[in-house]
Amino acid sequence: MEKRARFKHPLLPWLLLTPQLLIVGVFFFWPAAQAVLQSMQLQDSFGLSTQWVGLDNFKTLFADRAYLESFQTTALFSVLVAALGIVLSLMLAVFADRIVRGALLYRSLLIIPYAVAPAVAGVLWVFMFSPSIGVVSWWLSRSLGFEWNHLLHSGHAMTLIVAAAVWKQISYNFLFFLAGLQSIPKSLIEAAAIDGARPWRRFWTIQLPLLSPTTFFLLVINVVYAFFDTFAIIDATTSGGPGRDTAILVYKVYQDGVKGGDLGGSAAQSVVLMLVVVALTVVQFRFVEKKVNY
Amino acid sequence: MNKPSLVLAGGLMALALAAPAQAQVEVQWWHSMTGGLNEWVNDLAKQFNDSQKDYKIVPTFKGNYDESMTAAMAAFRAGNAPHILQVFEVGTATMMASKAAIKPVGEVMKQSGVQFDPKAYVPAVSAYYTAASGEMMSFPFNSSTTIFYYNKDAFKAAGLDPNKAPATWPEMTLAAAKLKASGHKCPYTSSWVSWVHLESFSLWHNTLFATQNNGFGGPSARLAFNSPLHLRHFDNLANMSKQGLFVYKGRASAAVPAFVSGECAMFTGSSGSYADVSKGAKFAYGLAPLPYYPDVPGAPQNTAIGGASLWVMAGKKPAEYKGVAEFFKYLSNPEVQSASHKRTGYLPITVAAFQLTEKSGFYKDKPGTDVAVTQMIRKTTDKSRGIRLGNFVNVRTIIDEETEAIWAGKKTAKEALEAAMQRGNEQLDRFEKATKAAH
Numbered sequence: 001m002e003k004r005a006r007f008k009h010p011l012l013p014w015l016l017l018t019p020q021l022l023i024v025g026v027f028f029f030w031p032a033a034q035a036v037l038q039s040m041q042l043q044d045s046f047g048l049s050t051q052w053v054g055l056d057n058f059k060t061l062f063a064d065r066a067y068l069e070s071f072q073t074t075a076l077f078s079v080l081v082a083a084l085g086i087v088l089s090l091m092l093a094v095f096a097d098r099i100v101r102g103a104l105l106y107r108s109l110l111i112i113p114y115a116v117a118p119a120v121a122g123v124l125w126v127f128m129f130s131p132s133i134g135v136v137s138w139w140l141s142r143s144l145g146f147e148w149n150h151l152l153h154s155g156h157a158m159t160l161i162v163a164a165a166v167w168k169q170i171s172y173n174f175l176f177f178l179a180g181l182q183s184i185p186k187s188l189i190e191a192a193a194i195d196g197a198r199p200w201r202r203f204w205t206i207q208l209p210l211l212s213p214t215t216f217f218l219l220v221i222n223v224v225y226a227f228f229d230t231f232a233i234i235d236a237t238t239s240g241g242p243g244r245d246t247a248i249l250v251y252k253v254y255q256d257g258v259k260g261g262d263l264g265g266s267a268a269q270s271v272v273l274m275l276v277v278v279a280l281t282v283v284q285f286r287f288v289e290k291k292v293n294y
Numbered sequence: 295m296n297k298p299s300l301v302l303a304g305g306l307m308a309l310a311l312a313a314p315a316q317a318q319v320e321v322q323w324w325h326s327m328t329g330g331l332n333e334w335v336n337d338l339a340k341q342f343n344d345s346q347k348d349y350k351i352v353p354t355f356k357g358n359y360d361e362s363m364t365a366a367m368a369a370f371r372a373g374n375a376p377h378i379l380q381v382f383e384v385g386t387a388t389m390m391a392s393k394a395a396i397k398p399v400g401e402v403m404k405q406s407g408v409q410f411d412p413k414a415y416v417p418a419v420s421a422y423y424t425a426a427s428g429e430m431m432s433f434p435f436n437s438s439t440t441i442f443y444y445n446k447d448a449f450k451a452a453g454l455d456p457n458k459a460p461a462t463w464p465e466m467t468l469a470a471a472k473l474k475a476s477g478h479k480c481p482y483t484s485s486w487v488s489w490v491h492l493e494s495f496s497l498w499h500n501t502l503f504a505t506q507n508n509g510f511g512g513p514s515a516r517l518a519f520n521s522p523l524h525l526r527h528f529d530n531l532a533n534m535s536k537q538g539l540f541v542y543k544g545r546a547s548a549a550v551p552a553f554v555s556g557e558c559a560m561f562t563g564s565s566g567s568y569a570d571v572s573k574g575a576k577f578a579y580g581l582a583p584l585p586y587y588p589d590v591p592g593a594p595q596n597t598a599i600g601g602a603s604l605w606v607m608a609g610k611k612p613a614e615y616k617g618v619a620e621f622f623k624y625l626s627n628p629e630v631q632s633a634s635h636k637r638t639g640y641l642p643i644t645v646a647a648f649q650l651t652e653k654s655g656f657y658k659d660k661p662g663t664d665v666a667v668t669q670m671i672r673k674t675t676d677k678s679r680g681i682r683l684g685n686f687v688n689v690r691t692i693i694d695e696e697t698e699a700i701w702a703g704k705k706t707a708k709e710a711l712e713a714a715m716q717r718g719n720e721q722l723d724r725f726e727k728a729t730k731a732a733h
Binding site: 042043044045046047048049051060064066131132133151152153154239240241242243244247255256258259260261262265 | 360361363364367370371388391392393394395542543544545548551552555557685687688691694695696698699701702704717720721724727728729
């Protein structure tokens with residue numbers, strides 16, 4: 001079958017593409033180019049002077065041990081967020097898919113967290129886990145004798161931000177998994193059931209492989225989410241502390257650029273971050289996508 | 295009524311309606327005051343607007359201090375900065391270095407011909423916002439400082455004298471130990487570790503926090519808080535933390551609720567927290583000066599200023615600057631100042647306002663509210679005038695990060711303070727390079 005579209009006028013396809021190209025150009029390529037430019041400048045806060053400093057900002061960055069440690073923190077955080085987010089939401093989707101009565105209510109409840117703004121989500125979790133006034137930390141200390149304090153223990157702080165970030169993203173993943181599950185033909189599953197395959201077996205050999213395009217898509221989206229969209233949660237819960245143990249790369253970009261007014265240093269960080277995410281996405285498409293059955 | 299007079303009356307009415315709109319000059323004021331303080335700012339603007347017809351102050355909330363400063367920077371780059379911008383004290387060096395972006399308050403007042411006496415202001419406050427040339431750069435607006443709060447009921451329960459606050463750090467440690475022995479889980483906590491325990495601590499002991507007189511001498515200043523005194527204090531705090539006498543409750547003002555709820559018995563923080571304490575505390579509380587080390591010569595000196603000042607942005611019309619000057623004159627009025635001081639807990643910024651408040655019997659009705667003022671109304675020294683460093687927001691974050699490692703037991707006081715100095719100095723280095731290029 002010929003997939004190619006035919007246009008009578010050679011300019012028509014360009015014309016049709018223009019709106020999209022304009023949007024991508026204005027909202028992606030232009031700012032990205034600006035970031036690359038600024039990463040090689042040293043500017044004062046009000047933009048009164050601009051010095052060309054070449055790669056100095058990058059040199060300063062990589063000489064800073066705190067920055068290098070931030071890579072490890074980011075790696076740990078993203079792996080946890082992506083893995084937990086995908087596994088948990090897949091589990092919920094499989095259960096929701098089997099529910100017969102009250103499915104709509106169950107689904108709606110699972111989708112609600114997506115409507116919560118990241119900063120609000122962060123504040124919500126802080127209230128629950130605050131060492132002084134939190135419900136959960138109070139309960140942990142009362143019934144289990146466990147002293148929760150994410151202000152001092154980095155493990156606790158990491159748990160808190162991962163929990164908040166995953167909770168926020170589960171709805172999104174859930175929706176895609178549920179749609180994926182419902183598009184799997186019932187006949188396949190029924191046939192397997194008649195052949196004597198139990199639910200677990202049916203899940204492993206039929207549903208999961210057929211969900212692989214969805215899973216792959218969600219993997220890419222979740223990694224990008226963990227890298228970029230979580231700074232509001234971190235700002236509202238730990239502010240990168242204790243020490244710098246939860247300051248992931250994007251949070252440092254925000255802290256140095258928006259709060260600290262160091263545009264050059266912040267731009268250099270965002271260029272590095274951009275390269276990291278591009279590299280990760282390429283790796284995912286090259287190596288992980290091979291295992292995907294469309 | 296005949297026809298011509300009708301026309302005349304109509305014409306006059308039209309004139310009367312058009313006149314105020316035509317002549318009134320609008321002055322934009324960006325600020326960061328929330329809740330009750332937002333109402334206070336709006337009331338000030340309204341009172342000024344009602345007091346005359348030529349100018350209209352338009353206050354706009356632009357997010358917290360970092361956010362409104364960033365917003366003003368972006369607006370300045372785009373050519374539509376506000377006339378007045380409220381900037382917190384840590385942004386002072388950055389504003390001062392941005393000479394082309396701002397117009398010194400002294401100049402605004404002089405050119406507008408509005409009478410203005412910088413000497414009327416509390417020295418420790420006005421000196422902070424005055425350039426080396428003696429020109430007042432920004433208008434002191436809401437100033438606070440660091441003070442000590444304690445729970446009198448908890449003191450009584452621990453067998454301590456509730457009417458005598460510990461004045462020194464050794465006394466403080468003893469009191470904390472007694473509170474702990476009486477079963478208190480959190481004898482002492484503090485907000486703003488950098489501001490209270492390094493910045494204000496340094497001025498209070500007349501010891502340098504940074505070289506070049508804490509940055510007043512220029513952008514080549516570097517951090518100096520690894521002196522034996524600073525190390526001694528942080529060793530002391532580290533020990534207190536290990537023994538459960540000092541409990542860390544987070545950055546900025548996160549520790550305030552821990553004191554207000556009664557969980558922690560002693561607390562050091564902003565005098566501006568008085569509003570929260572007086573509103574929320576269900577126990578008898580006391581306010582006292584910050585503790586000090588009695589064997590340090592020159593201690594106690596004066597504490598460090600916090601809060602914010604009003605900056606005038608460059609590139610506006612003379613008529614608009616005249617409006618700004620009239621507004622600042624209005625704000626300097628002792629009655630207005632005193633009312634603001636009583637309402638918000640911020641310091642009275644002129645000596646006359648302090649005296650007026652004293653005369654009104656306010657300090658007798660609400661004992662302790664004068665602690666912050668008496669800590670500040672002192673003759674400052676070169677070492678105690680204040681701390682004015684560039685990229686200071688970043689430096690404070692670095693100090694928070696490094697000192698958290700002390701409370702977590704991961705670093706010794708010496709290791710943490712030295713790491714903070716080294717990382718902080720890199721920030722000062724960047725600031726010096728960026729400002730050098732601007733001149």
